[in-house]
Amino acid sequence: MTESTDPADTRPSPATLAVWAGEDRYLVDRATQVPVVHSVSFGYDDFDEWYDVATGVAKGHIYGRNTNPTVAVFEDKLRILEGAEAATSAATGMAAISNSLHALLRPGSKVVSVKDTYGGTSLLFTEFLPSIGIEVDLVDTTDFEAIETAIAAGCDLLYLETPTNPTLKVLDLPRLIAAGHAQGAIVMVDNTFATPINQLPLSLGADLVVHSATKFLGGHADALGGVVAGRRDLVEKVYHYREINGATLDPMAAYLLLRGMKTLHLRVERQAQNAHAVASFLEGHDRVTRVNYPGLTSHPQHDIAARQMSGFGGMLSFALDGGLESVKKFLPHMRYAHRAANLGSVETIIGPPATTSHVECTPEERAALGIPEGLVRYSTGIEGIDDLIADLTQALDAV
Structure with missing residues (x-):
């Protein structure tokens, strides 16, 4: 200690x-x-x-x-x-x-x-x-x-x-x-x-x-x-x-x-920039029904986040139209994202709560916690933002 x-x-x-x-x-x-x-x-x-x-x-x-x-x-x-x-x-x-x-x-x-x-x-x-x-x-x-x-x-x-x-x-x-x-x-x-x-x-x-x-x-x-x-x-x-x-x-x-x-500040700053751009892109996509990112003015607690945070971070999540079946079709098409149960890395990491944050829970327990099966957690990396958005575009088009 x-x-x-x-x-x-x-x-x-x-x-x-x-x-x-x-x-x-x-x-x-x-x-x-x-x-x-x-x-x-x-x-x-x-x-x-x-x-x-x-x-x-x-x-x-x-x-x-x-x-x-x-x-x-x-x-x-x-x-x-x-x-x-x-x-x-x-x-x-x-x-x-x-x-x-x-x-x-x-x-x-x-x-x-x-x-x-x-x-x-x-x-x-x-x-x-x-x-x-x-x-x-x-x-x-x-x-x-x-x-x-x-x-x-x-x-x-x-x-x-x-x-x-x-x-x-x-x-x-x-x-x-x-x-x-x-x-x-x-x-x-x-x-x-x-x-x-x-x-x-x-x-x-x-x-x-x-x-x-x-x-x-x-x-x-x-x-x-x-x-x-x-x-x-x-x-x-x-x-x-x-x-x-x-x-x-x-x-x-x-x-x-x-x-x-040693690079925490640099990484978090870049990840937040990328996450905000990705969230804004997803918010306007017709295959996405919901985007969760505190940096968006549409976020229900955006004003609270703006008061108590100096940045909005590199994490976001979004729900796909079509639920879990759409998630299953979407994930294999991602090129610049590890499909893995982790977050916060320099590489983008993606996955549904059913295999990541709430793998220990049953579908019923996740539903009780307000977590739909069609939700995707997206940990934004430090890659070029144009590449990340292009990657999401082609994967969503594949759905």
Whole structure:
């Protein structure tokens, strides 16, 4: 787990932080890049020094399941980008989410969240947490009054995801965070789609922010990872749970995520530009019945997104006329898109929720969550925009 040592009076731009933040103290022998430290254990000649590090009195590393130098740099970079007091990592995004929930909740606790969370998160709320006596109330995602009513009825942890996966709904973070805090709840926000380049939930009042680092943070589809950042006291609890339960981020994965984060600002900026152009094109196509992208003025929560986000991101989704059968005909014709269960990479990635975000759910469960079988999730890459639109054109024509 890494903690803040930043001077409060200076903060470089996110583009600069993505390149430089958190790396100085781990550069060795005049290297300009952070090394990959594969050592499982770390040795000490002096017992007192060893004991102080082992008990947390002094900084250092003891055993790889707990902390690692390469992993610490990744945590620190994300902590600084999010403006957090502390951060800790996990082996995957779902490990970061589930570890946080299990660390902060007990039997009898109550969670309030929304129906549009990522499929794995949704199953935690509908299957795993209730099985250990934790009450979960899932409310219509954009009915903010209903969410506030559910919070007022009792809430220990408010879990928000915005924009949502895969419907790209946007939650009013300042409003809902205030409602959660009025009830004394911990407020946790999944910031995976927005990234710290486009949205800073902690600056809007959230207590914790969580990422699937596998996605936009890494950006190259070659490393799994998750990270939680926010209030030091809460992150310490999550770290303690993770170090004992063992969902540790691998040092090589941390290195790959770090390397990817160097270009985070550039990638996200280009992906957002491409996504806006693609969404605008799809909105005018006669074979597309619906486009979900917060950057479109037609998006129901566009004004909210414009207030709390500095950019609208690289994710969108759209529904095809003809439903799932049209999707089946459309997907094979895409040339510049991986048909795969991932997102946030430099390459465009495409797929329906039935095989990606909500593969764990039945068609009936997806329907209950407002996810039609004809929906296509589109993670925009950094390719030339003319090529992406031409590719979509020929694939839609084939339908």
